[in-house]
Amino acid sequence: MYHICFYQxxxxxxxxxxxxxxSEIRSVFSRRYLxxxxxxxxxxxxxxxxxxxxxxxxxxxxxxxxxxxMAHASQLPIGALNPKRAAFFAERYETWEDDQxxxxxxxxxxxxxxxxxxxxxRIEPFTTFFLNLQGGKFDHAxxxxxxxxxxxxxxxxxxxxxxxxxxxxxxxPEMFVNxxxxxxxxxxxxxxxxxxxxxxxxxTPEEFVRINRLALESEFVSCQLHQWIDLIFGYKQQGxxxxxxxxxxxxxxYEGAVNLNSIMDPMLREAVEAQIRSFxxxxxxxxxxxxxxxxxxxxLSPLMFTDQAQQDVIMVLKxxxxxxxxxxxxxxxxxLANSAVITVTVNRLFAVNKWHNLPAHQGAVQDxxxxxxxxxxPLIASNTGMHRRQITDLLDQSIQVHSQCFVIxxxxxxxxxxxxxxxxxxxxxxxxxxxxxxVFGHWDVVTCLGRSESYxxxxxxxxxxxxxxxxxxxxxxxxxxxxxxxxxxxTAAPRAILTGHDYEITCAAICAELGVVISxxxxxxxxxxxxxxxxxxxxxxxxxxxxxxxxxASREGHCVIYYDNGHFCVFSVNGKLHSTxxxxxxxxxxxxxxxxxYLLTGGDNGVVMVWQVYDLKQLFAYPGCDAGxxxxxxxxxxxxxxxxxxxxxxVVFYNDFNRWHHEYQTRY
Numbered sequence: 182m183y184h185i186c187f188y189q190x191x192x193x194x195x196x197x198x199x200x201x202x203x204s205e206i207r208s209v210f211s212r213r214y215l216x217x218x219x220x221x222x223x224x225x226x227x228x229x230x231x232x233x234x235x236x237x238x239x240x241x242x243x244x245x246x247x248x249x250x251m252a253h254a255s256q257l258p259i260g261a262l263n264p265k266r267a268a269f270f271a272e273r274y275e276t277w278e279d280d281q282x283x284x285x286x287x288x289x290x291x292x293x294x295x296x297x298x299x300x301x302x303r304i305e306p307f308t309t310f311f312l313n314l315q316g317g318k319f320d321h322a323x324x325x326x327x328x329x330x331x332x333x334x335x336x337x338x339x340x341x342x343x344x345x346x347x348x349x350x351x352x353x354p355e356m357f358v359n360x361x362x363x364x365x366x367x368x369x370x371x372x373x374x375x376x377x378x379x380x381x382x383x384x385t386p387e388e389f390v391r392i393n394r395l396a397l398e399s400e401f402v403s404c405q406l407h408q409w410i411d412l413i414f415g416y417k418q419q420g421x422x423x424x425x426x427x428x429x430x431x432x433x434x435y436e437g438a439v440n441l442n443s444i445m446d447p448m449l450r451e452a453v454e455a456q457i458r459s460f461x462x463x464x465x466x467x468x469x470x471x472x473x474x475x476x477x478x479x480x481l482s483p484l485m486f487t488d489q490a491q492q493d494v495i496m497v498l499k500x501x502x503x504x505x506x507x508x509x510x511x512x513x514x515x516x517l518a519n520s521a522v523i524t525v526t527v528n529r530l531f532a533v534n535k536w537h538n539l540p541a542h543q544g545a546v547q548d549x550x551x552x553x554x555x556x557x558x559p560l561i562a563s564n565t566g567m568h569r570r571q572i573t574d575l576l577d578q579s580i581q582v583h584s585q586c587f588v589i590x591x592x593x594x595x596x597x598x599x600x601x602x603x604x605x606x607x608x609x610x611x612x613x614x615x616x617x618x619x620v621f622g623h624w625d626v627v628t629c630l631g632r633s634e635s636y637x638x639x640x641x642x643x644x645x646x647x648x649x650x651x652x653x654x655x656x657x658x659x660x661x662x663x664x665x666x667x668x669x670x671x672t673a674a675p676r677a678i679l680t681g682h683d684y685e686i687t688c689a690a691i692c693a694e695l696g697v698v699i700s701x702x703x704x705x706x707x708x709x710x711x712x713x714x715x716x717x718x719x720x721x722x723x724x725x726x727x728x729x730x731x732x733x734a735s736r737e738g739h740c741v742i743y744y745d746n747g748h749f750c751v752f753s754v755n756g757k758l759h760s761t762x763x764x765x766x767x768x769x770x771x772x773x774x775x776x777x778x779y780l781l782t783g784g785d786n787g788v789v790m791v792w793q794v795y796d797l798k799q800l801f802a803y804p805g806c807d808a809g810x811x812x813x814x815x816x817x818x819x820x821x822x823x824x825x826x827x828x829x830x831x832v833v834f835y836n837d838f839n840r841w842h843h844e845y846q847t848r849y
Contacts, residue, residue, distance in 0.1 A: 256408045259336060260287050260343040261427040269340060270427055283432045289341055290434050290461020296344040299326050303359050303377075322366030328378035329357075329389070351394045352737065354386035355755055387759060391795055407472040415468040434463045492835060493803050495539075495821065496553045499830040500561060504528045506825030507582055507811050510589035511536070514817040521593045522555050522814075522823055523611065524831060527582050529572035531596060532558035533611050539820055539835075554821055554833055569614040574607065576600040577626045584770060584812040584825075585688060586628075588643065591635035595662060599627035599645060606630060606645055608663065620655070620664050620673050623647035628686055633693035635659070642676070642693055642712070646686030652679040652700055654691070654712060677714035688729055694736040695754055701729025707742055709754065718756035726750060731768065735777030739794050743768050743782075749797055762797035770813035770824070774838055783810030783824055789834060791841060800841050803834050 261267040270286040277284040290296075298314060301307035302325070312318065319325065326332060335342045349356050357377040359365065365374035383389035396402065411417040417426045419435065432438045433456050444450040500506070504526035513520045513536045520536040535556040560566045576582065580600035588597040595617065599606040606627045608618040625648035633642040639659025646652045653675035655664045665673035682702040689700040697717065701707040707729050709718040720740065731743040738754040747767070751759045766784035773780055773794070780792040787806035792799055803822075812825035815836070822834040 256405070258287075258343070258412055258426065258428045259291060259345055263337045266338065266340060267427055274424070274427075274429060284429065285431050286427050286429045287343055288431050289343060290430055290463070291343050291345040293344075293459065293461040295459065296461075297347050299344075300347050301349060301356055302326065302365075303361070303363065304353075304356055305361075308361070308363065319363070319365055322368045322372075322374045325365055325374050326377060327365075327368070327372070327374045329380050330378065350390070351397055352390060354390045354753075357386040357389065387753075387757075387795070403475050407474045410468070410472040414464060414466065415472050416470055418463065418466050430463060431460070433457055434461050436463065436465050495833040495835050496555065497830055497832050498534070498555055498557055499828075500524070500526070500530075500532065500557070501564065502526055502528065502530050503829040504530060505811050505827040505829060506831055508584045508587040509812045509814050509823050509825040509831060510587075511814045511816045511821070511823055512589065512591050512593045513538070514591075517592065519593050522831070523589050523593060523596070524825055525587050525596070526829065529576075529582070529598070530561075530567075531570055531572065531611065532561045533570075533593065534558050534831075536816075538818070554816075555823070555831065569612070571614060572596075572598055572609060574598075574601060574616065577602040580626065580628070585630060588630045588632045590632075590639065590657065590659075590662075591641065592639050592659075597630055597632075597643065599630050602626065604647070618663050618673075620645075622653045622655075622673075622675050623649050623651065625649040625685075629688055631689050631691050632657075633691045642691055644689050644691045644698060646689045646700060648685040650680075650682040650684055650686065650702065652686060652689055652698065652710070653677070654679065654698065654714070677710075677712060679708075679710045679714050679716075681708050681710070681716045688732045690732040690734045690740075692734040692736060692754075695734075695738065697734070697754060699732050699734050699740050699742075701732055701742060703728050707732070707740075707752075709740070709756065718754075720750075720752050720756055721758070722750050723748070723761060731771050733771050733773045733780075735773050735775075735794075737777035739773070739777045741771060741773060741780055741794065743771055749780075749782075751794055751797060759795060760797045762792075767809075769809065769811050772813045772815055772822075774815070775819060776838075779838055779841060781813060781815075781822060783813050785809040785827075787826075789813070789822060789824060793841075806832055 257267075260270055274284050274286050294310075295314060298307050298311040299320075302311045302319070336344060357379065359375045362375075367373050377386075379386065379389050383392060411422075412426060412428050417423055417428055423429050433453065439453060441450060441453065444453060506524045507527050508525040509522065511522045513522070519533075520538075522534045522536055523531060524534065525531045535558075537552045537554050537556065539554055558570070560570055576586075577600055580586070582600065586598060586600050589595070589611075590597075594611055596609050596611055597606060598609065601607065603621075604623050604626055605619045605621050607616060607620070609615065610617055623645065627645050627647050629646040631644035631646075633644075635641040636659075639657075639662075641657045641659075643655040643657050643664060644652060645655065654677040655673065655675050657664060658666060663673070679698060679700070682700065683705055684703040687701050687703055689698060691698050691712075693712065696712050698710045698712060699707060699720075700710070704727055706722065707720040708716060709720065710716055720742070722742070722744065725746055726742075726744040726748050728745040729742050730745050733741045734754075735741075739759075740752040740754060742750050742752070744750070747764050749762045749764065751761075753759060764782070764784075766782070766786040766788070768782050768784040770783045771780060778794055779800070780794050780797070782790045782792065787809050789803040789810065790799060791801040791803075806824070806826060808826045808828035808830070810824045811827055814823050815821070816823070819838060820836055822836045824832050824834070826832060
């Protein structure tokens with residue numbers, strides 16, 4: 182009971198729980214992982230093997246119509262979705278007469294090592310694990326995972342098949358393709374097993390995964406998911422509610438059902454351990470009360486569904502210098518002592534502009550004066566103390582100053598600058614403008630910088646690219662506020678050296694969550710490296726895409742690259758080209774949404790465009806500005822888009838990705 186009570190408190194008091202309930206986190210996937218990680222923390226302490234669960238949509242339809250199905254499916258275990266099969270399991274429970282074994286509905290389980298490996302047998306390391314489990318051979322072809330529709334039918338009709346999906350169904354299209362050309366056998370009807378046969382509504386594995394994920398993230402599932410949580414992690418997992426919900430499994434699958442230390446017979450103990458290991462284990466029970474339902478998107482953003490939409494342009498802030506704003510960064514996360522929007526101009530004058538959060542929605546603060554979200558830096562506004570806002574060190578004369586010449590630390594206290602003639606990049610204080618550190622490592626001028634997401638304490642990775650055709654990966658220490666430890670005055674050393682390019686590095690991005698670095702050069706293909714420096718992939722773009730200018734990478738595995746000929750390409754992190762698009766604007770800035778579904782672009786035409794990432798379909802165009810866009814960023818809550826303009830100003834646009842989600846996403 183201690184474990185359950187302790188982790189119940191954890192599950193309910195974790196900040197993510199409240200954000201998910203009130204739809205501040207839209208992702209169902211994220212909520213499932215919050216609960217799974219909580220359950221796994223208990224589970225790993227007692228069993229040492231993880232269980233991850235899933236739930237699919239109807240895979241027999243020619244079109245995807247899942248509203249009523251998904252709402253119904255979340256309320257029942259997968260074994261009870263078919264009424265005839267549910268009646269069979271209910272009768273088994275009621276007629277069970279064994280004094281040694283407690284009653285159960287299901288003698289098998291929804292997740293076992295064997296089931297998980299069956300789904301994933303086409304990709305390593307799961308192929309090797311599967312072969313080890315099967316004595317070095319693939320299973321009989323008729324039992325292999327060869328068709329999504331066939332697997333769906335089996336789990337609806339076969340009384341021994343109640344397996345759930347694995348999370349990879351929602352993000353890993355490679356699991357459906359036999360890239361390694363394994364000999365998976367021939368079925369009794371003569372069908373050769375190779376790639377997985379997809380449902381009629383999905384033409385490619387990528388489309389299947391995308392639509393499956395959209396179904397998972399739909400309002401129907403979001404508002405019903407608490408019932409699925411009750412079955413898997415909550416009060417319907419055990420006891421009378423489990424009986425009423427047809428959710429009772431073989432007793433050895435439950436935590437604490439048997440004390441292995443009390444079994445003195447070694448053969449019996451080994452048999453029990455084998456049973457537990459091979460035939461499934463139920464996650465630890467995290468909640469003993471009904472999980473609260475989630476708020477709908479209507480409650481989150483009611484104006485999204487009305488004609489009283491917020492104005493697209495919130496404000497324009499003009500700086501006295503008139504120099505183009507070539508870099509803008511918004512570190513506005515809650516709890517930050519000095520939330521600010523930091524801008525840097527072409528002549529290296531920076532401003533620390535105070536940030537004020539927007540109200541929840543229009544009308545929320547009608548009795549209070551409206552406060553603009555960005556307040557100009559008082560030192561810039563008063564034209565006093567300008568020496569504290571000017572980077573006076575000279576750059577190499579051949580360097581064209583652009584957005585990737587600068588990086589702002591997540592606490593807004595330091596600015597990193599590259600492009601110096603001495604082949605260094607440098608760290609400056611945003612408070613005083615003083616030079617804090619000079620970092621050497623390249624053999625030629627540093628041409629671009631990048632920063633990973635920050636960890637607790639402000640630690641992060643810094644990436645530098647150079648004319649010497651290499652990239653160096655550095656570690657920013659949030660405690661010492663410097664590159665490297667720098668405690669003993671030692672020269673900072675890079676964590677990794679990334680090679681493979683033949684020409685000057687023009688752009689790069691780092692995604693620490695995926696452990697990859699994506700980079701482009703003046704000529705040649707873009708490359709993907711691991712953060713250890715290993716070359717993983719070459720991204721083969723169409724022939725007319727030569728020089729990469731801008732790169733963005735998402736934790737969902739999308740790599741968006743803009744080339745100097747006006748072409749966009751979207752790659753998967755595994756190197757597959759998903760889509761291309763040509764634009765007539767000279768794009769200067771791109772930004773991905775946090776979930777990787779939407780792309781914002783801005784260029785010389787002065788128009789911010791919103792695109793769907795997976796097919797680069799245009800969703801929206803904001804009102805045009807009277808100057809070109811040189812840089813772009815999003816506020817932490819993603820409700821504001823800030824663009825740095827060639828006229829020396831910033832423009833703040835109101836944004837609501839939920840609006841694009843509900844207006845433009847595929848209807849089910």
